Amino acid sequence: MTVGNGTGISNGANGDGDDFRSHESGIKVELGGIEAEAQDIQNARIYHDHHFEHGIRVTADEATGPSRKATGMLGMRASANIDANAGVKSIGAVSLGTPMPKWPAGHQSAAFEAVAVKKSFILSPAEIYAECAHHGEEKSKFPWYKIWTLTIIAGCYVGFGYSTCLLIGGNLKQAPGVGNETDYNYGLFKLVYGAVGFPFGFTTIVVCGAELYTSLCAYMTAAWWEGKVGILDVLRMLAISWTGNFIGCALMAGLLKAGEVFDHKDTTLLRQVHDKLSHGWGAVLVKGIFANWLVGIATWMANAAQDLTGKAVGIWLPISAFAMIGFEHCIANMFLFVVAWCQGDYITAKQFIWHNLIPSTLGNYIGGGICLATVYAIAFGSPPRKLGNWIDKKLKRN
Template sequence: MQSKHHQFSNEDTRQKPSRQFYIPSQIVSEFVYKGRDHLSKSFSSQFVLAFTAGAFMTYGAAFSILLVLGIEAKGIYYLLSGLGFASAYAMVFISGSVLFTEVNVLLPTYMVNAKKVYVKNILTFWCSAYIGNMIGAIFVALLIKMSGSLSPSFYQELSMYIDHKMKFMNNGLQGTFQIIVSGILANWLIGMAAFLTTAARDITGKILGTTLPVILFVAGNFQHSAANMGYFSLGIVSDSTYAWYEMLFFNLIPASIGNIMGGAILVSLLFSYAYKTDIQKALRN
């Protein structure tokens, strides 16, 4: 008869099921590959994928508002609003569309870990992502407005959303600083949404990984430039009390600066440094 110790030893050698997620160093390595793959695409392909990502942002903005109409309880309000917007990020991440705030993570990771970097190509891609996102967001907003599908109560709620995002405008330089800091927080969270989504190896895991950080940034009113493009585009076509240039200069631009800092420093650089040895081994294989 085998001893208990021997039995346990045999059990320990049994093949265990494979993991259903990537470990952190593998995730960062995937960021490098994704950044490289995006840069290898033609400009027209980059722009089309940025356009679709911007379009999804407006759909997400609309859905986040539709889900909270008539909701008074703040906790449920924030939860439903975040779930609505998470639908946009799920479409972006799973379709491979190019979102400016995801680029803020992918490209710095690629730049830090790649042996050869072409700065001109990177800047061109970054700009195409931003402009493509904005055009896509405005395009869908126009279609929604022309469709006449949404009720007056939707636009009343939209006005409250935009007021909440533009509240920094009257604070002068302090307001600009607050938007930049808020943008840092927003892209840190969206960077982690990309992190968790990349970690997952099935669709359910990717959607769940996307949803949790999105709910948090929506509830916290952290300024995410690509998301705000969705709300502001709907506002521009529906007689918002704010002019387009006020939304651009008093929110989108400072938020974008913060987004770049949050994604590049607090996600890309920190994890690239923490897992530097493992990443270099993975990239050599």
């Protein structure tokens, strides 16, 4: 097997073991005792130490000696004989073989397995669940400044997406209240309204890196079902993300007001606010469930896809559906109501908090945490196995 430093790997194994040859440096590493079929792997990359917990790699310090220990791919260990005189002056942090991202000990990355071993750019349903449960655990370990930064910026991204909906689709003459009654076309208005704005905002959150309360409902619940986090970790992450998202939404609303972005273009904005307040508490709760069920599906599909195009398409389908239908997303509502206040609309705190924010927040958790994460925990996770083992023990005792 030949190793490229950041460009690719080709298979050249012989019967005596795996033979790794670097295209550029000629480093030859003999790995013995690894009982694994040689694979054609094409995605070797350069990583730094903080990206790893295990995986074959060599650093500049490790390259100075004639013999070093290397951790094999997929957790296997082997002895690596490195010829330091083969023309390598400084390698930095370079992988020998395809590296594995940082995972807990004994954990296999579903994304790594799919891309490096199966040559697939999409995970299976069971792999998606495992990946999301792992992400929930990793996110729970974020330091406080990282959580706050990523949740606040997520609120800003929601503001960008919602503003796109309101200012583009919301100003069509087919939108309610904008043009003449003869021009009114609810279907066309909703199609344009939901086609770009919200998918753009959520794609930015996923790809650029930000933390949204509604996504964490799914991540943290999956991690809890797998015993990776405790209930206090779940509550802490949801509380921090909710408040951080609010700060980001309020910050974005204030900046948009300072820029006079919605001045004379707020007809659809104000109509939507009062429409949301016209529904009962239970109706908002149910629409909140539907909203984060779809947003959770987008989260799931974004984790399934391992390239930018796949993530964008996987996000666009459910997010555009949620926006077009008009379900209740608590973070989006934070932005909408604060912008309405900035535009001078009179809405009481009780109307906003009790009649919309509380039921939509609870509904969003049910949609992401129960309808999505818990369903797939039952289908693919450890709870059914644990329950089955417990029942078997009880039956054997009787």
